[in-house]
Amino acid sequence: MEFDLDKIFRARREKMFSYLKEHGLSAAVFEDSEDGRDLSVRYFTGHPSDALLVLTSDGAECLCPWDENLAAKKAHVGKMIPYTRYDRAAEKAIPALLAEAGCPEGGRVAFSPDISHRNFCKYEKALAEAGGRWKIECVGDSAHEYVVSLRARKDEYEIYCTRQAARITDSMTEVIQGKVRLGEFANESDVALYIEKQLRADGCERTSFDTLAAGPDRSFAIHAFPGYTGGSWGTRGLSILDYGVCYEGYASDCTITIARGPLSKEQEKLLDLVETAAAECRKLYVPGGKVRAASARADEIFAAAGLAMPHGLGHGTGLQIHEAPFVSKKSDDSVLFQSGNIVTLEPGLYDPALGGVRLENDVLITDTGNEVLTHSRIFRL
Numbered sequence: 001m002e003f004d005l006d007k008i009f010r011a012r013r014e015k016m017f018s019y020l021k022e023h024g025l026s027a028a029v030f031e032d033s034e035d036g037r038d039l040s041v042r043y044f045t046g047h048p049s050d051a052l053l054v055l056t057s058d059g060a061e062c063l064c065p066w067d068e069n070l071a072a073k074k075a076h077v078g079k080m081i082p083y084t085r086y087d088r089a090a091e092k093a094i095p096a097l098l099a100e101a102g103c104p105e106g107g108r109v110a111f112s113p114d115i116s117h118r119n120f121c122k123y124e125k126a127l128a129e130a131g132g133r134w135k136i137e138c139v140g141d142s143a144h145e146y147v148v149s150l151r152a153r154k155d156e157y158e159i160y161c162t163r164q165a166a167r168i169t170d171s172m173t174e175v176i177q178g179k180v181r182l183g184e185f186a187n188e189s190d191v192a193l194y195i196e197k198q199l200r201a202d203g204c205e206r207t208s209f210d211t212l213a214a215g216p217d218r219s220f221a222i223h224a225f226p227g228y229t230g231g232s233w234g235t236r237g238l239s240i241l242d243y244g245v246c247y248e249g250y251a252s253d254c255t256i257t258i259a260r261g262p263l264s265k266e267q268e269k270l271l272d273l274v275e276t277a278a279a280e281c282r283k284l285y286v287p288g289g290k291v292r293a294a295s296a297r298a299d300e301i302f303a304a305a306g307l308a309m310p311h312g313l314g315h316g317t318g319l320q321i322h323e324a325p326f327v328s329k330k331s332d333d334s335v336l337f338q339s340g341n342i343v344t345l346e347p348g349l350y351d352p353a354l355g356g357v358r359l360e361n362d363v364l365i366t367d368t369g370n371e372v373l374t375h376s377r378i379f380r381l
Contacts, residue, residue: 001160005046008157009076012150013044013055019146020057026107026134027056028143029094033066035119038112039319040147042249047075052083052093060101064093091122095130105133110143152316152324153340159364161250162317162342166362166373168202168245169252176241177379180234180258188213188228191241199245208244208251209321215239219257219356222311222348234258234381238267238355244321251317253344254376255360261380269305270349270357271378277301277347278359281313285363285370287339292331298347299329307349314344317362341365342373 020028030053032041041053041063050066061078065071068082081100086093098109111123115138124136154162172195179185185194192211199207214224216237224240233239237260244253259271277298284294295313302309312328325335327343337343343365348358362373 003157003160005157006076008155009044009046012155013061014059015150016044016055016143016147017057017059019143020055020110023143024108025057025110025137025143026105027054027098027101027103028110029054029098030144031090031112031115033090035116036112036114038114038144039249040144040151042319043147043151045075045077047071047077048249052090052097053077054094054097054101054103056098056101056103057107058102058104060103062097062101064097090119091126094123095126095134098134099130103134107134108137109134111136111138112144113138113142114144148324151318153338154318154342154364155340158250158318159340159342161248162252162362162364163373165204165208165245165247165250165252168199168204168247169243169254170375171202172198172245173254173256173374173376176256180379181381185234186232187230188215188218188233189230191233192228192243195243195245202245204245204247205249206246208246208253208317212240212242214241214356216355220350220352220354221356222350234260236260237263238270238357240356240358242358242360244317249319251319251321252362252374253317253321253360254362254374255346255348255358256376257357257359257378259357259378259380264354266351267354270351270354271380273302273305273307274347274349274357274359275378277309278345278361281347282345282363282370282372285337285343285345285365287337287365287367287369289337290331290333291325291327291335291337291343292329292333294337295327295329295331302347302349309348310350311346311348314346314363316341316343318342337365339365339367 052064063077213228215233219240239258242255314327316323346360350356
């Protein structure tokens with residue numbers, strides 16, 4: 001598909017310009033650096049890493065990349081000034097960028113509420129030394145929190161990128177199933193290293209998180225530690241593979257369970273319960289549905305069997321592997337599924353003696369219901 005990326009990224013920034021004006025903020029500063037990875041920089045410009053971004057209430061914008069050659073190829077933004085002009089020092093760059101962008105003086109400039117105390121003091125001092133023309137502001141309901149809500153509902157390009165990640169994930173899952181059936185993948189590192197190599201051949205950037213390959217001896221853990229070893233995988237019992245890939249920054253996230261028999265009745269019960277929960281809870285992944293209700297349905301199914309799931313039912317995905325909304329019993333009743341959300345559905349049960357079972361897929365909330373993007377399942381061998 002062809003996309004006008006300049007137009008898409010500009011449309012995202014336009015929403016922020018309007019927010020700043022409506023809330024009496026002069027500008028917002030976004031920083032993607034070793035001190036803190038704010039992927040809003042990529043969301044608004046397409047530039048993948050290490051940059052400062054200033055957006056003002058007057059609709060001005062300025063990107064300051066650490067790698068200007070990379071930015072020239074990847075960024076979609078009106079104005080760009082290389083970091084080298086400011087000795088690669090954010091405290092020098094930020095006041096200069098605000099001035100370059102024509103940020104209205106005397107106003108408030110929103111910084112991330114996640115900023116470290118050290119950086120807050122450093123930037124506050126830098127703005128004061130610039131004549132006190134702007135006031136630094138870091139509050140929980142800042143412009144940065146508004147970006148969280150924007151990123152929760154994907155636009156057409158984000159959905160396309162996630163579909164690509166899901167397609168590549170599905171193709172690898174099918175190969176993995178075949179190889180484990182033939183005995184070509186017999187340990188955890190076999191499958192994990194296959195994923196690392198193949199995703200790059202398929203045009204992806206990286207795994208969307210560290211792959212978790214846990215054989216029958218380690219699948220009792222929600223997230224096995226370490227992520228994978230040289231231990232057996234796909235052998236008799238229950239094995240889990242939790243993995244995903246990033247395509248143009250957008251993540252897939254799936255979990256398959258390999259169930260190789262003969263299995264005990266107790267293990268079969270775990271498998272059946274997880275499959276039932278996945279099917280039943282998917283019915284509640286609809287626009288306007290309460291995310292808490294979906295989580296509660298899984299809890300009801302497991303509780304009826306005297307069991308409990310020790311984690312949430314799902315989470316949004318996007319430029320980060322965990323984004324809003326979060327499908328959990330801790331979610332507020334006011335949090336609803338919305339068209340454009342891409343959310344995992346991942347019921348799981350774990351037992352130190354029996355092993356673990358998890359079934360996870362990525363689900364797109366549509367105007368009329370939902371669409372499953374990945375097609376993981378429990379493989380019975």
